[in-house]
Amino acid sequence: MLKTPVVKVVNLQKIYGKRNEKKYMALKQIDFEMQKGEFVGIMGASGSGKTTLLNMLSTFDKPTAGSVKIAGDEVSSLKGNHLADFRAQKIGFIFQDFNLIESLTAAENIALPLSLQNCSASEIDKKVTKVTQILGISALLKKYPYELSGGQKQRVACARALVHNPAILFGDEPTGALDSKSAREMLKLLTKINIEHATSILMVTHDAFSASFCNRILFIKDGCIGRELIKENEQTRSAFYQEILDVLGTFEQ
Amino acid sequence: MLRKLAIGGLRNRWKDYLILLSGLVVSSAIFYLFETLATNDRYLHANGEAVSFTGYIFNFGSTLLVLITFVYLNYANSFLLNMRKRDYGLFMMLGAKKKKIGQLVWLETILIGILSTTMGIAGGVLASSFVPQLLTKMLGITPKYYEPFWMKAVLWTVFLYLALFLLGAFVNTIVMVRKPALHLLKSEQVVSKNFMSWYIQLLQAFMGMLFLIAGYWVMSEPSILKQKTIPAALLSLSLGSYFLFNASIIVIIDFLKKTQMSKKELNAFTLGQLKYRIHDYTKILTVVSMLFALALGAITTGIGFRNSIENTARAQSAYTLGIVNPSKKQKKWLSEMDITKRSTYKLKIDESTVYFDKNQLRHAPFQIVKFGSSLYNIKYVDQKVAALEKNSDEIMTFLPTANSKHSVKIADKNIFAGINTKTETLFLFRVKNITNDYGLLQKVENAKNKNGMSITGQRPKDNLVNGSFGSFKQLKAIYGGFEFMGAFLGIAFLAMLASCLMFKILSGAFADVRRYQMLAKLGVRRSKLKNAIKKEIAILFAIPGVLGVMHVLFGLKLFEGLLENPYYAIWVPFTIFALLYFGYYVVMVLMYGRIVLKKKNGQSD
Structure with missing residues (x-):
């Protein structure tokens, strides 16, 4: 049986610069697929186009050409309310700088996507409790973001991204602003929800250690996918880490 | 180099500066506008002599406006400070000397002050030449001795605003120079949360209510504090609102x-x-x-x-105006008014007496004002013929002054018909709203009737007024x-x-x-x-x-x-x-x- 891939990208191209301005081709030609339950990392140097790619996938930006399908829906043509609803229902996103709303408590931040879908209050409470238990942040619910550490904030952000059961979780350098201990915890948590709850995760990172938690890694260089690395079943994380470092060593030359 | 950076920052944030400037311009323009009234003694004297404390009201208003402006500029200044904190923090990171930063901050604040005050005064002069016209059009009143360009107002505005900006410049300089660069750089990310404990909240709520009640009480009993009522009320109401909000x-x-x-x-x-x-x-x-x-x-x-x-x-008369023998022109204007009551009486005048037709007065009785509890509670009631015969002063006010020494006789139909002089008509009417028909009434009053006499022309100046329209004008x-x-x-x-x-x-x-x-x-x-x-x-x-x-x-x-x-x-x-x-x-x-x-x-x- 053929399953619908969670992400399907065909011939994706992005050119920046308006008419009369100097054009800059951020993405030349990207094709890839991602199946449900995968944990994919996208790596590349600064300016390689990895953030541009993520913006296309997560509907924050529109491609110049090509198609992006998330859970079978063509997203590059979505507009207005459809686009907003699509984001609210199908996508979860964690940012490098958390993007929590400072004026809301952790619980209110997490509940936001559900409030937007007009869930009943009891249902909201139930779902928030469930996701916070999974992420181990039940004790933080009444606190405001400024009372939380970076690691705690990112967990709250993660809970907010997962509370509505999105088809896919996108991460933009989710450990970028964390210390090494918090970063490791965060990555373990992502791995756990990937394995135990079959959540599809796609994250952009430039850090080999973070990437080593993924099952598959796409290396981007000058707007194209230059290499792909798949973690073998029996391969340990540290071995995979070594492999990534090797690829980076040769790939970036 | 630093100056270049500062100007560059200014250029990048021109939209924010636009908001700052427009706010300041509006504020100084209003202050100017107010001062054109408050410092124009001749105007105040001419327009407010009926009540002695006009000058007091305006002095008080000025003081109030100064206080409000102070608060306002305080906000404007902190807006400016917040806007520039990061930039100046960055300059310090790059090794700018504190003294240099201080100079730049000072210069920037003063420049903005001069620019906005100048523009504000220009705007104020423009607005103040427009406002009286608008009011004349809308309210039908022409302010006497009002001068749109008033030197005293210019001086006061310049004086106050420059003083406040100087103060602001000193405060800004101190704040910028004292704070460490890192603090300035990160200031945007700091979220202050300043929630009070419940008993302080309770105390504030209580104080707030107390001040509000005190303020309202003071205003309801103005005889107690007399002239100090307004300042006292403003103070306690401000405090009350503040605590209550908080x-x-x-x-x-x-x-x-x-x-x-x-x-x-x-x-x-x-x-x-x-x-x-x-x-x-x-x-x-x-x-x-x-x-x-x-x-x-x-x-x-x-x-x-x-x-x-x-x-x-x-309340001065049951009729707006009375016209003897109205001309065609007058009738045309009358037809354009919103008239709620009209009566036409035939009359005959000989050397000593004005005769009315009794029958006609019975059918359409002459009306007078009956007072209730207040000016807003008056009634127009019919005057019986007998009463009219006894007291005819009211109806006489509508007749030409030449007849003022005449006596009034109300004659039966046959006798009236038998009097051998020309029959004249007296047209009395009441409009729904004098203010609305002011222009037309003025025209009717100035125009000549069939006898070639105008209402204003037929009586000596400032003598008895004809109807409520005369009272209205006074x-x-x-x-x-x-x-x-x-x-x-x-x-x-x-x-x-x-x-x-x-x-x-x-x-x-x-x-x-x-x-x-x-x-x-x-x-x-x-x-x-x-x-x-x-x-x-x-x-x-x-x-x-x-x-x-x-x-x-x-x-x-x-x-x-x-x-x-x-x-x-x-x-x-x-x-x-x-x-x-x-x-x-x-x-x-x-x-x-x-x-x-x-x-x-x-x-x-």
């Missing part, structure tokens, strides 16, 4: 947050925004509620004087100045209020851009974002509005000595004001939305 709003928000409602759509977000804001907003909301009360109060009193003129005049001359001042002050305070609130809300908008972008990324529909903005701003507008209305309702009692009934037809100024206030609200929502929901290049949302 203590109660957070409690209410917390309560709302616990309800089911807060989990619907963006309500939680809106409440959260308000909770974080309100602490920061209490001062401005207090100022705004006071300004709101002053503006609404001024407009209400202005319109009160207008009503008072109308009503007092209408009253207008006395109280029209107050009507003008009320409307003028109302507009000035309203404009000040709007720019205060606008300034504060917009300066918060820059911090909100990120939050709204975040919400958009979370998949909030644009329409819902817009609704959230509408709600949030509506609440910020409504809070001072409600309190302001309360202040006015109590404050109007103060005018009981001046106006017959200050609460008469109060819905008119309130509706006008509500419409203006709503207009500001709409503009505010649009401006805020434009900043917060900016469309980014190439981005789809």
Whole structure:
């Protein structure tokens, strides 16, 4: 049986610069697929186009050409309310700088996507409790973001991204602003929800250690996918880490 | 190099500077406008001699405006400071000397001060030449001796604003130079949360209520504090509003947050925004509620004087005017008026007597004013023929002065017909509203009747007035100045209020851009974002509005000595004001939305 891939990208191209301005081709030609339950990392140097790619996938930006399908829906043509609803229902996103709303408590931040879908209050409470238990942040619910550490904030952000059961979780350098201990915890948590709850995760990172938690890694260089690395079943994380470092060593030359 | 950087920063943030400048320009323009009235002794004397404390009112208003301006500039200054903190922090990181930074900050503040004050005065002169015209058109009053360009006002404005900007420049320099560079750089990320403990909140709520009650009591018993009533009321009402806002709003928000409602759509977000804001907003909301009360109060009193003129005049006579033998032209104008009562009497005049037809007077009796409990409670009643025969003074006022020594005789039909002189007609009428038909009435009065005599021409100057229209004109001359001042002050305070609130809300908008972008990324529909903005701003507008209305309702009692009934037809100024206030609200929502929901290049949302 053929399953619908969670992400399907065909011939994706992005050119920046308006008419009369100097054009800059951020993405030349990207094709890839991602199946449900995968944990994919996208790596590349600064300016390689990895953030541009993520913006296309997560509907924050529109491609110049090509198609992006998330859970079978063509997203590059979505507009207005459809686009907003699509984001609210199908996508979860964690940012490098958390993007929590400072004026809301952790619980209110997490509940936001559900409030937007007009869930009943009891249902909201139930779902928030469930996701916070999974992420181990039940004790933080009444606190405001400024009372939380970076690691705690990112967990709250993660809970907010997962509370509505999105088809896919996108991460933009989710450990970028964390210390090494918090970063490791965060990555373990992502791995756990990937394995135990079959959540599809796609994250952009430039850090080999973070990437080593993924099952598959796409290396981007000058707007194209230059290499792909798949973690073998029996391969340990540290071995995979070594492999990534090797690829980076040769790939970036 | 540093200077280049500073100017570069200025260029990048020109939009923010535009808001700052426009706010300051509006403020100084209004101050100028106010001073053109307050410092023009000749004008005040000519328009306010009927009441002795006009000068006092204006001196007091000036002091008040200075205080408000001080608070206002304080906000403007902190807006400027917040805007530039990061840039100056960056310069320090790059190794700029503290002394140099101090110089730059000082220079920038003073430059903005000079620029905005100059533009403000120019705008003020422009506005002040336009305002009297508008008022003349709308209210039918011409302010005497009003000078749009008034040197004293220019000097006062320059003096006050430069002094305040100098002060601001010193404060800014000290703040910038004292704080470590890192603190300046990161200042935008610091979120202050400053919630009070419950007993301090309770104490504040209690004090707030106490001050409000004291303020309202002082205003309801003006005989106790006499001239000090207004300052005392303003002080205690300001304190009362401040404490009440500070203590109660957070409690209410917390309560709302616990309800089911807060989990619907963006309500939680809106409440959260308000909770974080309100602490920061209490001062401005207090100022705004006071300004709101002053503006609404001024407009209400202005319109009160207008009503008072109308009503007092209408109580002077049952008829607006009386015309003997109206000409065709006069009849044409009469047909354009809104006339509620008209009577035509035949009369015959010989050397010593004016004869009326009894039959006619029975059919359409002559009316006189019957007083009730007040000017607003009068009735026009029919006068019996017998009574008219005894006392004919009233009807005589409508006849030419040449007949004033004549006696009145009311003759039976046959006798009347038998008198052998020319039959004349006396046309008496009452319009619904003198103010509305003022222009036509003036024309009728000045025009000549069939006998070639005008109403004004037929009587000696300032002698007996013909009908309520004459009284109306006399009253207008006395109280029209107050009507003008009320409307003028109302507009000035309203404009000040709007720019205060606008300034504060917009300066918060820059911090909100990120939050709204975040919400958009979370998949909030644009329409819902817009609704959230509408709600949030509506609440910020409504809070001072409600309190302001309360202040006015109590404050109007103060005018009981001046106006017959200050609460008469109060819905008119309130509706006008509500419409203006709503207009500001709409503009505010649009401006805020434009900043917060900016469309980014190439981005789809």
